[in-house]
Amino acid sequence: MFSRLLLAAAFAALSMTASAADKPAGKVTMVFDRPIPNIPGKSMRGVLVEYGPGAASPSHTHPKTAFIYATVLEGSFRIKIKGEPEKIYNVGENFVEEPGSVHEVSANASDTQPARLLAVFVLDSNEKVLVTPIGK
Numbered sequence: 001m002f003s004r005l006l007l008a009a010a011f012a013a014l015s016m017t018a019s020a021a022d023k024p025a026g027k028v029t030m031v032f033d034r035p036i037p038n039i040p041g042k043s044m045r046g047v048l049v050e051y052g053p054g055a056a057s058p059s060h061t062h063p064k065t066a067f068i069y070a071t072v073l074e075g076s077f078r079i080k081i082k083g084e085p086e087k088i089y090n091v092g093e094n095f096v097e098e099p100g101s102v103h104e105v106s107a108n109a110s111d112t113q114p115a116r117l118l119a120v121f122v123l124d125s126n127e128k129v130l131v132t133p134i135g136k
Helices: 002-015
Strands: 027-035 042-051 067-074 076-081 087-090 094-097 102-108 115-124
Touching: 042 102, 076 094, 076 115, 087 094
Parallel strands: none
Antiparallel strands: 027 042, 042 115, 067 094, 067 115, 076 087, 076 102
8 A cells, every 4th residue: 555655656747737838748657566576575566547628748767677568548648768769659559668768758649538557667676766757
């Protein structure tokens, strides 16, 4: 229960309005949190990210131990990881974030349709904060 409260606090940052575009942010829900039995000290956490039309979140990072694999379930996402070109990912497509990556752009690519993705984190089990906004 405590870890869910910490997750809620961490993702509150994603619920802020993206100031540059003044667009609403998304809803983030943890769907699973499970230790990996054959890799002591590591866990998998699944997070459902839902963006309404035109929604976006501020630039952010994730724990330095986190490897993230995300798959688009509905709609399309505009994603930019520092050092890589911005790209639009559609239903069924996926992307990864290497440990230590900076997520510069995370936005619904549509102003009229919702978008959802499942992000699976593989990270140290003791990590409590999954998202850290980058201040401007």
